[in-house]
Amino acid sequence: MDHIFGPVNSRRLGRSLGIDLLPEKICNLNCIYCEVGATTKLTCERQEYVPPAEILAEIDTYFSDGDRLAEIDIVTVTASGEPTLHSGFGEILAHLKETTGKPIAVLTNGTTLMDEQVRQELALADVVIPSLDSVRVESFRKLDRPATCLDLGEIIDGLVLFSHEYTGKLWLEILLARGINDSDEDVMALQEVIKRIRVDRIQLNTVARPPLESFARPVSEHRLQEISALLHQWNPGVPVDLLAQGAPTKDIPSTDVKAEDQPDLVDEIIQMLKRRPCTAADINKIFHCGGLEKVEQYLAPLVRSGKIYTRRHGDRLYYLLSAE
């Protein structure tokens, strides 16, 4: 399976099956904190980067086993890059809705919403989680390193417009990096824009996993709490979640899925690592491997062969996929 990963216990969404629409890191940003790696194609062009028929066939094959539907709460459309850059995005969303009958969430960097076609396609989703890290050009450039075809003013206008047209849930994600977009000036400017957006939740994040650039650093817990309290106070009635703290997830009893029942376990772990670095504890939780020791047993040959490697970030050891 090239385009389906998980299901994983998402901190935000419950048991979520991921659909990755892109074959490589195609994005209109090259964020310093990106977990996927460097953008290989920095572009604003919407294109059929993978034939939609290939992704639809994979979805149909996956769900031909009827039990799989019962295992998930939600389908999350994402990408190793920006999913709305795939011109088959709307068609794939419609197919997922029809085939699964499950709620659909979309993770997007929120930069393509000035395009009416994208807004119409996104309207099919039940939850849209756009990012908006900074509304000050200097911080935005430093943190998200946009393609030259992007204009911050247009991005903001697109997001505001979409939020008022859209009738599903809109959760705004803000990632804060120390010394880049965490100043009072940045936060106050951001709030001026948030006031114009119809938002259901605000989700604050920081550089919690190994970033693309080592100079991308997390903000302190104290600062995160401070900014969270301000956003809470300024936006009454809008919940503000701290993703970096790890909100409680819906826990699946470990007897539900056992590692030995998953013959393709190692492949699935690799698919997951392709999208984000994970600790042994993350992998154990997602795949129910039966303990950290078991995870290490599964991963040891992959580390020895150089297919994956480990990297320390903060006080945790992460597994990452090596470049091909």
Ligand code: SF4
């Ligand atoms: S974090 Fe998201 S938006 Fe930023 S470069 Fe990575 S994939 Fe693109």
